[in-house]
Amino acid sequence: MALMPKPTGVPRQLVAQISGAEVGRTKFPIYDSAPLGFPEYWYPVMWSRDLSPRQGIGLTLLGRDIAFFRDGGRAYAMENRCPHRGVQLHPAACDFPGTRTCSYHGWVFDLKTGALKAALTDGPDSPVVGKGNVSVRTYPVEERRGLVWIYLGDETPPPVETDIPDEFLMSDAILTGRITTRAGDWRHGCENGYDEGHVKYLHRRGAWTFWRRAPAWGWSEPRMSEDGKWLTRDLADIGFGAEYPGLGHWPPKHWWRWRRGARGIRFRLPGNLRVQYANWAHYEWYVPTKQGYHRYLQFICKRATGLGALWHRIKYYLYIRPFFHRQFNDQDAWMVENMTTPPEILYRPDRAMQSLRQYVDDHARGIKRDAPPPERFVRKKAQNEVIS
Ligand code: FES
Ligand SMILES: [Fe+2]
Numbered sequence: 001m002a003l004m005p006k007p008t009g010v011p012r013q014l015v016a017q018i019s020g021a022e023v024g025r026t027k028f029p030i031y032d033s034a035p036l037g038f039p040e041y042w043y044p045v046m047w048s049r050d051l052s053p054r055q056g057i058g059l060t061l062l063g064r065d066i067a068f069f070r071d072g073g074r075a076y077a078m079e080n081r082c083p084h085r086g087v088q089l090h091p092a093a094c095d096f097p098g099t100r101t102c103s104y105h106g107w108v109f110d111l112k113t114g115a116l117k118a119a120l121t122d123g124p125d126s127p128v129v130g131k132g133n134v135s136v137r138t139y140p141v142e143e144r145r146g147l148v149w150i151y152l153g154d155e156t157p158p159p160v161e162t163d164i165p166d167e168f169l170m171s172d173a174i175l176t177g178r179i180t181t182r183a184g185d186w187r188h189g190c191e192n193g194y195d196e197g198h199v200k201y202l203h204r205r206g207a208w209t210f211w212r213r214a215p216a217w218g219w220s221e222p223r224m225s226e227d228g229k230w231l232t233r234d235l236a237d238i239g240f241g242a243e244y245p246g247l248g249h250w251p252p253k254h255w256w257r258w259r260r261g262a263r264g265i266r267f268r269l270p271g272n273l274r275v276q277y278a279n280w281a282h283y284e285w286y287v288p289t290k291q292g293y294h295r296y297l298q299f300i301c302k303r304a305t306g307l308g309a310l311w312h313r314i315k316y317y318l319y320i321r322p323f324f325h326r327q328f329n330d331q332d333a334w335m336v337e338n339m340t341t342p343p344e345i346l347y348r349p350d351r352a353m354q355s356l357r358q359y360v361d362d363h364a365r366g367i368k369r370d371a372p373p374p375e376r377f378v379r380k381k382a383q384n385e386v387i388s
Contacts, residue, residue: 007333011183011292013340018187019357020342028357030367036063037288040153040366041270042163048143058090060289062152075148076111077139114138145175167301174309176316177299178325184336186294189286192336193273194356196349208328213257216241219348222355230266231359233352298325
């Protein structure tokens with residue numbers, strides 16, 4: 001096999017529609033209208049330890065510029081734009097507890113409400129304060145399991161636990177992980193994560209899969225998990241090797257490949273994948289930033305205490321992180337940034353991807369389903385069927 005290119009950080013696709021045999025027609029109009037994701041969810045964005053009281057952090061999330069701050073031990077988020085002259089607020093200083101002061105002319109904003117409390121360089125009786133009703137938008141932020149979570153929607157947010165996997169909240173759960181920004185549409189990230197066929201080919205090479213015996217081919221049927229929270233799939237057919245007509249046998253037999261790989265894969269909104277391994281689970285989130293890019297958060301969730309927890313951390317930094325979270329998942333990164341669809345022609349393993357698109361269309365929170373579909377799309381059943 002040829003060497004695979006490294007990710008370049010430049011996306012090839014910057015249009016809204018992802019699925020379909022033809023531009024302008026889709027079976028999944030809600031999915032295909034969401035290049036910046038679904039705001040009515042809690043999203044994890046960074047490690048709590050990275051948000052210091054001394055320095056704010058500016059991030060683009062779901063197409064919005066957001067400034068994060070820590071003050072009095074709590075995390076806050078607000079629109080990252082000063083309403084005076086439009087500069088970014090995340091470098092703002094803390095001159096008074098519970099506020100941040102814009103670096104340019106010293107307008108002071110309340111971290112909780114976003115209200116303008118003072119315009120320092122206009123004096124204590126500045127008419128722009130109070131009378132002007134000037135403020136910046138603030139966003140709900142919570143911290144759980146060492147991570148900062150944000151809600152960017154307009155509705156009243158549900159409890160943050162609604163959007164956190166149950167396993168994360170167990171008292172003996174430990175999280176290790178890697179957070180990066182990748183080029184590529186967040187939905188291509190989801191589809192690649194849940195993609196049935198690529199594991200059997202793309203990931204055959206590399207240190208992480210060196211010992212693993214991967215099937216040659218297979219496909220599955222979709223179903224919802226018992227708790228109703230995850231889209232998952234049941235194996236319908238599988239083969240570890242076969243004679244391909246006119247070509248020969250594939251894959252070559254290697255005596256050293258004996259270990260089992262992943263033992264189950266699940267997906268849920270707003271873009272969260274779970275992969276079960278023998279005694280820990282891998283999770284990843286694809287959080288849209290600006291169109292064509294997403295924040296890629298990978299975590300290993302392991303239930304352990306004491307020496308078991310310490311051993312797991314050592315194993316993570318020496319083995320899982322370099323070979324799985326970096327090398328193995330960088331194989332996906334190049335594919336995700338490099339894809340352009342539509343058009344596409346689908347085969348049996350793509351039933352998994354089609355079920356993901358349908359699940360998002362049916363369940364995405366905050367969508368008015370009785371409203372007519374977006375004008376630019378015509379819902380057409382005959383489009384984009386799997387060839388079987
Ligand atoms: S631009 Fe922020 S105070 Fe002037
Ligand atoms: Fe992959």
